[in-house]
Amino acid sequence: xxxxxxxxxxxxxxxxxxxxxxxxxxxxxxxxxxxxxxxxxxxxxxxxxxxxxxxxxxxxxxxxxxxxxxxxxxxxxxxxxxxxxxxxxxxxxxxxxxxxxxxxxxxxxxxxxxxxxxxxxxxxxxxxxxxxxxxxxxxxxxxxxxxxxxxxxxxxxxxxxxxxxxxxxxxxxxxxxxxxxxxxxxxxxxxxxxxxxxxxxxxxxxxxxxxxxxxxxxxxxxxxxxxxxxxxxxxxxxxxxxxxxxxxxxxxxxxxxxxxxxxxxxxxxxxxxxxxxxxxxxxxxxxxxxxxxxxxxxxxxxxxxxxxxxxxxxxxxx
Amino acid sequence: xxxxxxxxxxxxxxxxxxxxxxxxxxxxxxxxxxxxxxxxxxxxxxxxxxxxxxxxxxxxxxxxxxxxxxxxxxxxxxxxxxxxxxxxxxxxxxxxxxxxxxxxxxxxxxxxxxxxxxxxxxxxxxxxxxxxxxxxxxxxxxxxxxxxxxxxxxxxxxxxxxxxxxxxxxxxxxxxxxxxxxxxxxxxxxxxxxxxxxxxxxxxxxxxxxxxxxxxxxxxxxxxxxxxxxxxxxxxxxxxxxxxxxxxxxxxxxxxxxxxxxxxxxxxxxxxxxxxxxxxxxxxxxxxxxxxxxxxxxx
Numbered sequence: 001x002x003x004x005x006x007x008x009x010x011x012x013x014x015x016x017x018x019x020x021x022x023x024x025x026x027x028x029x030x031x032x033x034x035x036x037x038x039x040x041x042x043x044x045x046x047x048x049x050x051x052x053x054x055x056x057x058x059x060x061x062x063x064x065x066x067x068x069x070x071x072x073x074x075x076x077x078x079x080x081x082x083x084x085x086x087x088x089x090x091x092x093x094x095x096x097x098x099x100x101x102x103x104x105x106x107x108x109x110x111x112x113x114x115x116x117x118x119x120x121x122x123x124x125x126x127x128x129x130x131x132x133x134x135x136x137x138x139x140x141x142x143x144x145x146x147x148x149x150x151x152x153x154x155x156x157x158x159x160x161x162x163x164x165x166x167x168x169x170x171x172x173x174x175x176x177x178x179x180x181x182x183x184x185x186x187x188x189x190x191x192x193x194x195x196x197x198x199x200x201x202x203x204x205x206x207x208x209x210x211x212x213x214x215x216x217x218x219x220x221x222x223x224x225x226x227x228x229x230x231x232x233x234x235x236x237x238x239x240x241x242x243x244x245x246x247x248x249x250x251x252x253x254x255x256x257x258x259x260x261x262x263x264x265x266x267x268x269x270x271x272x273x274x275x276x277x278x279x280x281x282x283x284x285x286x287x288x289x290x291x292x293x294x295x296x297x298x299x300x301x302x303x304x305x306x307x308x309x310x311x312x313x314x315x316x317x318x
Numbered sequence: 319x320x321x322x323x324x325x326x327x328x329x330x331x332x333x334x335x336x337x338x339x340x341x342x343x344x345x346x347x348x349x350x351x352x353x354x355x356x357x358x359x360x361x362x363x364x365x366x367x368x369x370x371x372x373x374x375x376x377x378x379x380x381x382x383x384x385x386x387x388x389x390x391x392x393x394x395x396x397x398x399x400x401x402x403x404x405x406x407x408x409x410x411x412x413x414x415x416x417x418x419x420x421x422x423x424x425x426x427x428x429x430x431x432x433x434x435x436x437x438x439x440x441x442x443x444x445x446x447x448x449x450x451x452x453x454x455x456x457x458x459x460x461x462x463x464x465x466x467x468x469x470x471x472x473x474x475x476x477x478x479x480x481x482x483x484x485x486x487x488x489x490x491x492x493x494x495x496x497x498x499x500x501x502x503x504x505x506x507x508x509x510x511x512x513x514x515x516x517x518x519x520x521x522x523x524x525x526x527x528x529x530x531x532x533x534x535x536x537x538x539x540x541x542x543x544x545x546x547x548x549x550x551x552x553x554x555x556x557x558x559x560x561x562x563x564x565x566x567x568x569x570x571x572x573x574x575x576x577x578x579x580x581x582x583x584x585x586x587x588x589x590x591x592x593x594x595x596x597x598x599x600x601x602x603x604x605x606x607x608x609x610x611x612x613x614x615x616x617x
Contacts, residue, residue, distance in 0.1 A: 031472070055468070055503075063495035066458040070401075070465020073450050074473050075393050078465075093455050094492070098462060102442050102452045 001217040002192045004210050006176040010147035012168035012204075013111040017042025018147075019154025020079055020109075024050040027077065027158055033068055034081040035061045040170075041081035041111050065091045068106045069098035077158055078106050084113035084167055085126035092132060099163050100136040107157050108133075109166045113143075114254035115287040115295040116171045116204060125287035125295075131259020133165040134232045140185060141232040143167045143253075143261075145206035147175040149229060152183035160185055169254075171292045173207050186230045188238035194224035197310050198242040198249045202228045202261045205252035205280065205301060212306035221310060234264050240272055248317040249277045250309045254301055257281040276316035278309040338381055343551050346417065347377045348611045351582045353413035353426055355605045356616065358596040361430040364438070367592035368484060369410035371515050371577035374551050376414040379480060383558050388419035390447035398477045399466055401451065403459020404484035404513065405439040406594070412436050415448035416617075426617045457490025459483060460510055464500050464570075467508040478565060482511045486518030489527045494539075500570040501540025508570040509561045510541075513548065515579040517590035532574050541572040548575035583608055 023030040024046045032046050033055040047054040057064040061082055068078035080087065087110035088095070099106045110129065117125045133141045140162060144150040150168050157164045177189075191206070192213055201209035206227045213223045224242050228235065243249050249269065251262035262279030269275050282299050296302055338346075350373050358364035380386065384398035402411050409429065416423045421435070428434035435446040439454030451462050463481035470477060487493065500508060512532065516523050523529055533543045542564045546557035554575070561571045579593070580586030583605040586597075597605055 053472070057499060058495075060495035060499065062457075062492040063461045063464075063499055066461030066492070067465035067468070067496070067499075069451060070462035070467075071469045073393060073399070073462075073466045074395070074469025074475070076469045076472065094458055094461075097452050097455045098458050104451070 001213050004174075004176045004191070006174040008175055009172040010175045011170060011172050012144060012147060012150040013040070013170060014042045015144070015147035015150030016109055016111070016154050016166070016168055017045060019151040021045040021049065022151070022155055023158050024053065029075055029077045030079065030158055031055065031071060031076045032079045032081065033057055033064050035059055035064050035086065037082050040083070041109070043081050061086045061091045062094050065094035065106070066098045069102060069104040072104045072106060079109050080106065081109050081111070083124060084110035084129045085124055088129040088132050088165070089126060096136060100138050103138055104163060105161055107164045107166060109154070111168055112170045113167045114169060114204065115282070115299055115301070116169050116254065116292040118170065118292045118295065119289050121289040122286040127254070127256045127282050127287065128259060129165075129167060130231050130253070130255050130261065131263070134259065134264065138163055139232065140164045140230070141167075142185065142230050143203040144229045145203055145227055146173055146177050148179050148181060149177045149183065152181050153229065156183040156185060167203065169204055171204070173204055176207070186233045186235055188235035189227040189229065191227055192223065192225040194222040194246065196222045196246060197314055198224045198226065198246045199252060199306065199310070200226050200228045200239060200249065200261065200265060201252040202231060204254050208301065208303045209252050209306055211303035212310070215303060215307050216310055221314070223310065228261055231261055231264060234268065236268050236272070239265060239268060243269065243273055243275050247275055248313045249275055250280060250306060250313055251277065252280040252306050255281055257283050276313050278313040280305050280309050340551055343377055343381055345611055346381055347373050347551070348582070348609050349615065350377060350410060350413045350417065351609045352606060352611065352614065352616055354409040355583065355597055355602055355609070357409045357413070357426055357429040359602045360427065362596045363430055364409055364596060365406040365594050366409065366596065367517070367579040367586060367590070368404065368407040368513065368515065370583060370586060371548065371579045371581045372407055372482065372513050373410050373582065374549050374554055375482065375511065375513070375575060376410050378551060378555050378558060380414045380418045382555060384480065385477060388447070390420055392450060394450070395473065396475055396477055399450065399479045401453070401459045401463045401466070401479070401481040402440055403453055403462075403481055404456065404487050405453030408436070408438065408440050411440055420448035421446065423615070423617045456484070456487040457492040460493055460496040463508060463510065464496050464505050467505050468503070470507055476507070478507055478509060478562065480509050480511065482513060485512055485514045485516065485523050485529060486526070488512065488529055488532070497536065497539045497541070504568045505570050506566055506568050509558070509565070509573060510570065511573045511575055513577055514574050515577045517579050517593065519590065519593055521590055536572045540569060542569045543572045543574060545574045546576070548577035549581045
C-alpha cells in the first residue's frame with residue numbers, strides 16, 4: 001500500500017475559495033453570486049478584491065440561480081455559492097429549466113454537503129444532491145476529495161463550457177493531493193494499484209478509502225483505490241479496467257445509496273461487466289445532529305465500514 | 319450613435335430599425351394574430367388567449383422599440399434583449415420572431431410538432447434563433463432578465479433588457495425575490511412588463527389570488543411604475559418610450575399593461591376559457607374573418 005503523506009488538514013470549501021480568488025485574477029468574465037453565506041463559502045477574498053464582480057443576492061436562492069443563467073447571456077461565467085441543500089433541492093426547477101435545459105454556463109458551487117455538516121442536523125445535511133444533479137441532461141457533476149483538488153477543480157470548471165455542479169464540504173480533511181495537479185474533468189485518479197478488490201471513492205470518502213486500504217493491507221488484502229472525483233461523466237473505461245482485473249467492487253460516498261456514485265457504478269457494471277458490488281453510503285435515511293465524526297460513524301461511512309464491505313464483496317467473488 | 323466602450327465586446331452594431339407607422343404596425347399585428355390562431359388550430363393545442371392579448375406589445379417591441387439583430391447571436395452584445403417569462407404564449411413570440419426575420423415564416427407550421435424547433439414552450443435546446451433561455455415553468459424570467467441586465471452593465475453595454483410576465487405568474491414567490499433585488503442593486507437598464515389581463519387558468523386573478531394594487535406593491539419595492547393600455551398601439555408605444563426615458567436613474571422600470579385576453583377575436587376576448595384551448599375549424603374561420611390584413615401572407 002502506497003503512502004500518502006500530507007503536511008496539513010484543510011477544508012474543501014477553502015479550496016473552492018482559493019480557486020475562485022485565483023480565477024478572479026485570471027479570468028475577467030468570472031463573476032460570483034452568493035446567497036448570504038459568503039463566510040461559510042470562503043468567498044471573502046473574491047468579494048474583497050473583485051467587488052464589482054461579486055453579487056450578494058440575499059437569502060433568495062431561486063433568484064440567484066435564474067439570475068446566474070441570465071448573466072451567461074452576456075458572456076459571464078457565474079459561480080453561485082450556497083450550501084449544497086440550497087444549491088440543489090431548493091432550486092431544482094430553476095436549475096432544470098434556466099440552467100440545464102437552457103445549456104447555460106453556470107457553475108453551481110455547493111458547500112456543507114452530506115452529514116459532515118454536523119450539528120445543524122438533517123434539514124441542512126443533503127444526501128441526495130449528487131443524484132438530483134446527475135439526472136439532469138447537460139450537467140457535469142464533480143465531488144473533489146481535498147483542498148488542493150477542490151481548488152484545481154474550481155479553476156478547471158471555468159474553462160469547461162456548460163453547467164457544472166461542484167460539491168464540497170465543511171470539515172478539515174488531510175490535504176494529500178498535489179498542489180500543482182492538473183484537474184481533468186471526467187478522468188478518474190488511480191491512487192493505489194491492487195489486485196484483490198477495486199474501491200471507488202468520491203469526496204470525503206477518498207481519504208477513508210486510503211485508511212481502509214492500510215487496514216486491508218494488514219489483513220493481506222491488496223486493494224486498488226481510485227478517486228472518482230467526477231460523478232458525471234463517469235470514467236467508465238477506468239472503472240471497467242479496474243473491475244475486470246480485481247473482479248469485485250466497493251463504492252464509497254457521503255451520499256444516499258440511491259442515486260449516487262454507487263448507483264452509477266452499478267448501472268455501468270450491470271450493462272458491461274456484471275460483478276459483485278457493495279456500496280458504502282447512507283441507506284435511505286436522513287441524517288441528524290452530531291459531530292461530523294460521530295455522524296460518519298453512525299451512518300456507516302468510516303474506514304472500518306469500507307473494510308467490512310470489502311470482506312463482503314470478496315466473499316461473493318467468483 | 320453610441321459606440322461600445324467595452325474592451326471585451328467586439329460585435330457589429332445591429333441595423334437601426336426603420337420607423338414604422340402605427341398603421342403599418344397594426345397590419346403586422348393582424349398578421350401575427352392570424353399566425354397565432356392558425357398555429358394553435360393546426361395542432362389543436364397551445365395558448366391563444368394570452369398570445370392574442372400580448373400581440374400589440376411584441377409587435378411594438380420587435381418592430382418599433384427595440385434595437386435588435388435577426389442575425390441572431392446568443393450574447394446579443396449592443397442589442398436590446400427581450401425575455402418571455404410566461405413561456406406559454408409562445409405562439410406570439412414565434413410569429414413575431416419569424417416575421418422579424420429570425421427564421422423562416424414557413425417554420426411556424428411546425429409549432430408543437432415532433433422534431434420541431436418551435437417547442438410548446440420556448441427553448442434553446444433545438445437552437446431556435448431569437449430564444450435565449452427556456453421558459454414555461456413560471457416565475458423565472460424576471461430573475462433571468464436581471465442577470466442579463468447586470469451582465470450588460472459589466473460589459474459597458476448601454477442597451478436595455480425587456481421582460482414580459484403574466485399577472486397570474488406573479489403568484490410565484492421567485493418574482494418577488496427578483497423584485498426586491500433589482501431596485502436594491504439599482505438595475506436601471508431593465509424594463510419589466512406585466513400582462514395584466516386579469517385571468518389565470520382556474521379563473522380571474524381576483525378570485526384565484528388577488529394581486530391588489532400592483533402599482534403600490536412595486537413602488538413599495540422601489541420600482542418606477544407606469545400603467546398603460548396594452549391593446550392600444552399608440553398608447554403602448556408612448557408608454558414604452560416613456561419607460562425608456564426613466565432608465566439610468568437608479569431604479570428598474572415596471573410597465574403594468576392592461577390587456578384583453580384574446581384581443582382581436584371577439585369570441586375569445588375577456589375570458590380565461592381561451593387560455594389553453596385551440597379553436598375548431600369553424601371558430602378558426604370566424605377568427606380569421608376578424609383578422610384582416612391588406613395583403614395577408616399566411617405561412
